[in-house]
Amino acid sequence: MVNSIQTEDKILIAAREVFIREGYDGARMQHIADEAGINKALLHYYYGTKEKLFTAVFERVFTEILNRIFSLMEEQQSLKVFLDVFFREHITFLLSDPRLPAFIINEVSLHPDLLSNIFGKFSSYGIEKFGMLVEKEKEQGLIAPGTDPLQLFINILSLSIFPVVIEPIIRNVLQMDTKETETFLRQRIELLPEMVLASVRKENSKK
Amino acid sequence: MVNSIQTEDKILIAAREVFIREGYDGARMQHIADEAGINKALLHYYYGTKEKLFTAVFERVFTEILNRIFSLMEEQQSLKVFLDVFFREHITFLLSDPRLPAFIINEVSLHPDLLSNIFGKFSSYGIEKFGMLVEKEKEQGLIAPGTDPLQLFINILSLSIFPVVIEPIIRNVLQMDTKETETFLRQRIELLPEMVLASVRKENSKK
């Protein structure tokens, strides 16, 4: 045989490209075959149906992203350091592939059951790590005791992901060009750590 | 004639429902006709093509949302009041129609040109109002002089919209049910104003 595992992967890469670019409903098996440089027959030979292929792609993409996010939270010395690293790595990554988050958001919201199969393929270990970091800084009196780690984590994700996703809207509403919006979004790498820290500093607690 | 304007609107409402639920590529003209309680022929009699119908729906939905957001920023006495009102109104609205933001985000990211026709149908007047509010509070020494109104505004949008959009993901990753995630999201109505304020308070400026 010529390869097989190589081809399987080539297909997965092509399918990922096309599905992310066009969405599940918009994607065509023929496009995927073209992108992979093979024919439709071979596509079905490997993955049977569009749905199976999509599931394979989606699971891969989703766990990749989750791992990427969670891996950034391993053993950080401080919230400050974590925020610096996280916003830099994450926003840079998002800017390199801005269609990705919109794809995931949309597909999950269209077919919430997509996730049920994935569950268990990754751990929420990363979130626990983050929770421990928050608790540590609480004890050190650096951040307000009322701070909910999960809410804080969601805030951090929101502040990094959402602006990149709505870049086309920002660009249009504010009449900017892509260069300007990119500058605007990159600024956030510097702005966000300080702003998030300020939002949880102990003095600000109203409790 | 029997009605016409009534029908035109009935179609638009049905199309909105179906397009938001299924996306442009996933939506079927037959579904829209069914939803409107008419037949396909009449659908095309009024709106010609799927694309025209979609454009009509999208423009309507998009300007609605933008107006909703911008109308909340008219003449607020203070940032504090604005934040209280905004997060309450906006998050409540989002929770009542959680598929809507994902729809807009996805369609815009798939066809950025959708927006070009819409531009001019609304003003960025709301943002200017918000900018003035920020400047006023800067002069009063309430918030840090380095604060960029636009970045702040994007932060506010991110913090309200994004968590609602990724509710299915939160639910799955953290093994919650819909009741729990809704409670979690509603908590944010109370948490966010204080947290945003803290992030821009003068003492925190590092400048």
Added chain:
DNA sequence: ATTCAATTAAACCAAATAGTTAAATTAAAT
């Protein structure tokens, strides 16, 4: 009473599309 737009029903068309099939070819493994 007649006209004319609104509406329905149903068949129809053409294109696109997911998926299949069958026959031939290639090349690695035994």
Added chain:
DNA sequence: ATTTAATTTAACTATTTGGTTTAATTGAAT
């Protein structure tokens, strides 16, 4: 050398789908 999996080509099927057509009906406006 033979087997067997991988791959191609190309035609084909069945279904879906956007859109059209035609003939008939309804009902308001003139």
